[in-house]
Amino acid sequence: MTVPQPDESNTYQAVLCQAFDEPETLTVEPRPMPVPGPGEVLIAVRAAGVNYPDALMVQGLYQVRPPLPFVPGAEAAGVVAAVGEGVTHLAVGVRVAAFTGTGAFASHLIAPAHAVMPIPDSMDFDVAACLPLAYGTSMHALSDRAALKAGETLLVLGAAGGVGLAAVAIGKAMGARVIAAAGTDEKVKLCLEHGADAGINYSSGNLRDELKALTDGKGPDVIFDPVGGDFTETAFRSIGWGGRLLVVGFAAGGVPKLPLNLPLLKGASVVGVFWGEFARRNPRGNAANLAQLAGWVVDGTLRPFVSARYSLERTPEALRALLNREVTGKVVVTP
16 A cells, blocks of 8 residues: 655644533644654554543543643554654554554544554454553553453443443453443443343442342452442442452542542452553553454454444544443544
């Protein structure tokens, strides 16, 4: 495949955040086509994953606040359109996925070459665009932070969302028994269809009672929690001896407070998961995780679920759906 080298007179289309505000204030505008500098590549974006931190960042509520104006979107997949000086492991025409933190909701994206990985020809761009953040976060959480072992019981809260469904699938791939907890019967059914061994609708049922019944009173060994809010303490009170609570995020909006006697009584750990910082500090470890994930996708062990696709112009709708917790699996923006 031959992709022409860009020149600075060309333009590309990008979603622009000009002030920290609601997603509906985002606009799509032409911008000058960038030329990759040393150690950089230019990617023609085919799909960009949409994630909860993207919505928070647009609102100015994320721990990272980019200088304004900026192009949101943390992860993308596409084709290398140009390479900068010193880049030897990538070439024009190579199919890739990348995590950049910002810039992905656009037709083109500049990325540091070290943040870009080639993808197999057999992998769809939509699927590849889901791997770096959602699946990378879940892999880091379960493998590096929880040291999940085959035969252990994993409880996933918010299990029908992008990160949650990734945790369900990765937990199964690692040999765990997976209990998926979600807010509707339809979401629980989706989790069961994607490999969960059991499901709990925590909006209509009693989470503690159902966990007790499903684990013969022992409780889960690992709790994967991207939700926060009221269910964190309820779930932690059910955790097994020596269990690990993975603090992944707070999609419910509230940051929970745990009585510290609970970890003491259960011999349990509260473990923070900050995948972005892990990827920055340990790029080799992150690369190994992503390579494992890509291998699982290719051999069919993982089947990432993309439930909806949005044009660049509809990016605000995608972000609003995430904020309203209306999304199952992953959604992507396709320039």
